Amino acid sequence: MDIPFIYGRLAEKESFIDRVEDRRELKNFLRHGINVILVSPRRWGKSSLVRTSMEELMQEESKIKVCFMDASKIHTEEEFYNKFASIVIQGVSSTLEQKLSDLVKFINRFTPSITIASDPMNSVEVNLKVNPVKESPENILQLPERIAEAKGIKIIVCIDEFQQLANLQKWKNLEAMLRAEWQLQHHTTYCLYGSKMHMMKDIFNKANSPFFKFGQLMNLKRIAKEYWIPYIMSNFKKTGKTISESQAECLCERVKYNSWYVQQYCFFLWSHTDKEVTQELLDNQLQLVLDTNEDLFLTEMDELTPTQIGMLKAIASGEKHFNAKDVVETYGLGQPQSITRNKKVLVEKDLVEKHLQDFSFVDPVFELWLKREYNILP
Numbered sequence: 001m002d003i004p005f006i007y008g009r010l011a012e013k014e015s016f017i018d019r020v021e022d023r024r025e026l027k028n029f030l031r032h033g034i035n036v037i038l039v040s041p042r043r044w045g046k047s048s049l050v051r052t053s054m055e056e057l058m059q060e061e062s063k064i065k066v067c068f069m070d071a072s073k074i075h076t077e078e079e080f081y082n083k084f085a086s087i088v089i090q091g092v093s094s095t096l097e098q099k100l101s102d103l104v105k106f107i108n109r110f111t112p113s114i115t116i117a118s119d120p121m122n123s124v125e126v127n128l129k130v131n132p133v134k135e136s137p138e139n140i141l142q143l144p145e146r147i148a149e150a151k152g153i154k155i156i157v158c159i160d161e162f163q164q165l166a167n168l169q170k171w172k173n174l175e176a177m178l179r180a181e182w183q184l185q186h187h188t189t190y191c192l193y194g195s196k197m198h199m200m201k202d203i204f205n206k207a208n209s210p211f212f213k214f215g216q217l218m219n220l221k222r223i224a225k226e227y228w229i230p231y232i233m234s235n236f237k238k239t240g241k242t243i244s245e246s247q248a249e250c251l252c253e254r255v256k257y258n259s260w261y262v263q264q265y266c267f268f269l270w271s272h273t274d275k276e277v278t279q280e281l282l283d284n285q286l287q288l289v290l291d292t293n294e295d296l297f298l299t300e301m302d303e304l305t306p307t308q309i310g311m312l313k314a315i316a317s318g319e320k321h322f323n324a325k326d327v328v329e330t331y332g333l334g335q336p337q338s339i340t341r342n343k344k345v346l347v348e349k350d351l352v353e354k355h356l357q358d359f360s361f362v363d364p365v366f367e368l369w370l371k372r373e374y375n376i377l378p
Contacts, residue, residue: 004235005267019049019223026053026191026218030156031061035182035190035215037204041350041362042195043260044220050158050191063153067091067144071194072161077168081140088144092155106147107140141181148187155188162192163199175203179210190215197362198348222257225249232266236277241270243277254286256364265289290369297369300351307334311342315352315359316367316376 026049029036038046054066069087074080085107093102144155168174182190192215194200204211232248243251251269255261268285269277301309310331311322319327322339333339343359346352351366352359361367370376 003267004239005263005270019045019227022049022218022220023053023056026050027057027060029216029218030054030189030191031057031064033154033186033189036192036218037200037211037215038191038193038218038220039197039200039204040195040220041197041258041353043258043363044195045223045259046193046195046220047160048259049220050160050193054156054158054191057156061154064156065092065153066156066158069157069159070161071159071164074164075168077137077170077174080165080168080174081137085140085143088147088155088157091157092144092147092151092153102147106143106150138177138181141178142185144188145185153187156191157188158191159193161194161196163194163196163203166199166203176210179214183214196350197353198350223259223262225252225257228252228257228262232262235266236270236273239270241273241275241277243269243273247277247279247282250282254364254368255289258364261289261365264292268292286368287372289365290372293365294369297366300349300366303349305342306332307338308342308345310334311339311346312351312370313374313376315361316370316374320358 026036026038038050040046051068054068058064058066067087067090069083071080071083074083089102089106144157147153148155165171165174182188192204203209204214204217206212229245229248229252232251233243233245236243251265252262255265265285268288269281272281272285304312310333314322314327314331314333317331319331321327322333322343323336327333328339333342343354346359347354350362353362361370371378
């Protein structure tokens, strides 16, 4: 039997929930050469949205080629240049012969070593042996534009977890170089996205940043219940099980329509249901969701000070006046300067986000887990 609820990997085909407006907007911007910066909390489905939208766009526009890059495991400038060149060659060339030909034609000033995976149609890794001190890495950054001009095509470069590049030792130099080269390109468009919202906003929203106003900022919203509820009910029904509309809505509300957690919660509930969902099952499987993610939450808590944990407890309890004497004493928030600093730290760690004067949790299940662990009543 096919599993009707998928999480932990890209949502594709039947598992992709219909972000109609988001897909339309993303394709429209990139189709017309407008760079896009896509921002949302982790586990909201950014990667799945980009993949699905770009596959559709390539079907609609035969002269558009899309290159996908994951920056999460890049630790040096050399790794970045090698990966960038690899994904460009990979994205624009459909056969091994074309890949090798493009390598010779467009990267002829370097002496690359080439690794071909067991499936040569799908993977070619390039090691350009670039020394950023001696070489001119601008040539690699210009690679998609040169190929696009030569082939008479448009190229879209999609870089996931883009904010991780800000951890590179010489990020400031690289950042300035990327903007300087990419803003001059007319046949190549960039879709940059990442899950660490604070870092992404630092890169793209600050007026003194090279990437300020680099493109259209898209803040990804939650998938609406009018898409989730039919999807959930239908997937239960096609496997001979039932869940009511009110139960499906309750499930979504509990995890605040977070894509990852809706799928995970649904999978646990579906796999423990024989025929019909009951309230007891609905409650028990929520606890299983909390238990399953507990190790991650404990790791995050281990990196916090007692006053920062106190701040999280205060936010979870609905407190808004953190400098009030009774709030400070109840949650052990410390001195005023500690309170100010801890607000900033929790935002930078993407544990909470600020809305005017209020704070809310970025991760809804982390909030539920925290309330359970510290007996915080709704």
